[in-house]
């Protein structure tokens with residue numbers, strides 16, 4: 293059996309300590325070890341963006357990282373977005389309202405790419421949105437409804453900030 297390595301990682305606010313093989317992919321660690329199956333795996337070589345998560349706040353592809361690289365870091369997966377079963381994150385709500393998904397396989401990756409994007413750029417142009425999602429592949433939507441959803445999300449998130457002031 294391969295040597296195991298201890299890791300300690302914070303995911304969605306919870307601390308996990310596990311022993312992992314050096315070659316275990318971060319995406320497989322999330323899905324198979326921790327049951328966080330909202331992170332999807334499509335291409336498994338860094339092309340499709342389906343496995344995107346936040347790593348210390350930055351969007352990364354978890355299929356091209358090893359679990360051991362997450363030791364001591366803070367991650368967030370799509371499971372962290374909705375406050376509860378009845379209250380979606382504004383970005384999720386916008387995807388729902390603007391028909392930004394069909395099969396939904398790509399959606400977690402789009403969402404986790406877009407969370408930091410909208411934090412950095414709360415009023416994006418259409419060109420900036422298309423650039424931001426250029427590393428995420430969707431076989432179903434033709435992208436236009438995803439772009440519409442991001443515009444809607446930006447409006448929702450701005451009005452949330454205004455109404456909470």
Ligand code: FES
Nearest residue numbers: 334335336341355
């Ligand atoms: S599954 Fe990671 S980029 Fe496609």
Ligand code: FES
Nearest residue numbers: 394396430431432
């Ligand atoms: S909604 Fe099916 S791949 Fe994007």
